[in-house]
Amino acid sequence: MSQSWLRADRAPRYPEAGSNCIRKGxxxxxxxxxxxxxxxxxxxxxxxxxxxxxxxxxxxxxxxSSYLSKILHDLAQAEILRSRRGVGGGFQLIxxxxxxxxxxxxxxxxxxQRITGCPLKLKSHCDQLCPVHARLDYTLGLVEDALANSTxxxxxxxxxxxxxxxxxxxx
Amino acid sequence: MSQSWLRADRAPRYPEAGSNCIRKGxxxxxxxxxxxxxxxxxxxxxxxxxxxxxxxxxxxxxxxSSYLSKILHDLAQAEILRSRRGVGGGFQLIxxxxxxxxxxxxxxxxxxQRITGCPLKLKSHCDQLCPVHARLDYTLGLVEDALANSTxxxxxxxxxxxxxxxxxxxx
DNA sequence: ATCAAATCGGACCTTTTTGTCTTTTTTTGG
DNA sequence: CCAAAAAAAGACAAAAAGGTCCGATTTGAT
Numbered sequence: 067m068s069q070s071w072l073r074a075d076r077a078p079r080y081p082e083a084g085s086n087c088i089r090k091g092x093x094x095x096x097x098x099x100x101x102x103x104x105x106x107x108x109x110x111x112x113x114x115x116x117x118x119x120x121x122x123x124x125x126x127x128x129x130x131s132s133y134l135s136k137i138l139h140d141l142a143q144a145e146i147l148r149s150r151r152g153v154g155g156g157f158q159l160i161x162x163x164x165x166x167x168x169x170x171x172x173x174x175x176x177x178x179q180r181i182t183g184c185p186l187k188l189k190s191h192c193d194q195l196c197p198v199h200a201r202l203d204y205t206l207g208l209v210e211d212a213l214a215n216s217t218x219x220x221x222x223x224x225x226x227x228x229x230x231x232x233x234x235x236x237x
Numbered sequence: 238m239s240q241s242w243l244r245a246d247r248a249p250r251y252p253e254a255g256s257n258c259i260r261k262g263x264x265x266x267x268x269x270x271x272x273x274x275x276x277x278x279x280x281x282x283x284x285x286x287x288x289x290x291x292x293x294x295x296x297x298x299x300x301x302s303s304y305l306s307k308i309l310h311d312l313a314q315a316e317i318l319r320s321r322r323g324v325g326g327g328f329q330l331i332x333x334x335x336x337x338x339x340x341x342x343x344x345x346x347x348x349x350q351r352i353t354g355c356p357l358k359l360k361s362h363c364d365q366l367c368p369v370h371a372r373l374d375y376t377l378g379l380v381e382d383a384l385a386n387s388t389x390x391x392x393x394x395x396x397x398x399x400x401x402x403x404x405x406x407x408x
Numbered sequence: 409a410t411c412a413a414a415t416c417g418g419a420c421c422t423t424t425t426t427g428t429c430t431t432t433t434t435t436t437g438g
Numbered sequence: 439c440c441a442a443a444a445a446a447a448g449a450c451a452a453a454a455a456g457g458t459c460c461g462a463t464t465t466g467a468t
Contacts, residue, residue, distance in 0.1 A: 196401040
């Protein structure tokens with residue numbers, strides 16, 4: 067069912083960005099969430115070597131270091147990282163990469179919000195969402211499930227793909 | 238696999254909002270996209286009666302009318318609505334609700350952006366995404382598929398759910 | 409004890425998204 | 439032709455997200 071009514075040959079589907087479009091596009095995952103993932107994956111790759119400082123993580127993951135400190139703080143609040151102050155301090159991954167999921171990381175900094183009540187505040191839609199919002203919420207559920215089924219370990223290494231955060235061949 | 242490492246009994250998982258969390262939460266779908274859907278669904282419900290003005294749509298869908306006019310304009314640009322100026326003018330749905338998908342509507346105002354290149358700009362990740370970004374993009378694909386498989390018709394009426402945009406029982 | 413290294417935490421700035429307002433242009437009916 | 443109605447266009451305002459900066463606090467080493 068439902069092949070899209072819009073056809074590829076139907077021409078300038080969406081006028082080239084900038085003209086009058088209100089938004090450039092939704093990334094679905096926030097910048098913040100993507101940053102958090104990068105940092106956690108890198109820490110998972112370097113788990114053995116003790117705490118790592120903000121600056122180091124910022125450099126290797128190419129995340130603005132000042133902003134990263136907030137993200138790391140949130141991850142620490144969520145007990146995903148342990149933070150140690152002072153000399154030799156830094157951040158360290160608490161759970162095993164085998165048990166930590168992408169969803170855990172995303173939710174720590176930018177929780178996925180399911181649609182629980184009617185956005186229009188219609189009383190009769192409170193208990194039972196209307197089909198529109200039910201469908202959107204169903205999709206949010208798919209996202210949650212997909213992220214909950216991806217462990218950090220699964221995403222640290224895949225023989226068919228380049229290693230995260232590393233250039234494969236030197237230039 | 239991958240039951241989450243975080244346990245429900247593990248206590249204040251995410252400190253109550255407002256404390257120090259950077260973000261309240263990601264809605265995944267933008268406000269704008271949700272508005273566009275509301276408007277299109279209502280227009281689909283009232284297709285037969287000729288063009289409907291911005292003001293009317295704004296009132297019944299409870300969308301700020303000035304902002305709505307931008308959204309309707311974008312939908313018209315995407316050829317989802319036909320707009321007619323002047324007396325008796327307004328907006329009208331072009332495609333059949335059976336062939337128009339939620340994805341079409343969302344993409345018209347706030348296109349879902351797949352991850353095509355490496356966000357870190359690593360050269361060796363351009364052709365082949367690393368597992369982290371591949372997993373995120375896979376999830377974006379799930380969202381696209383789910384929305385592409387929901388027609389507006391399917392979402393206009395469901396015997397098991399309240400009608401969109403309408404209070405079921407009068408108060 | 410003191411100093412330097414490092415995080416913490418808050419104030420502040422910038423950009424994007426959301427929302428408002430006003431003016432202009434187009435269209436129709438009289 | 440003229441007046442009313444409606445969309446188009448664009449300037450502007452507010453809120454949220456993204457990002458920076460700096461002083462306070464904690465910690466290890468000398």
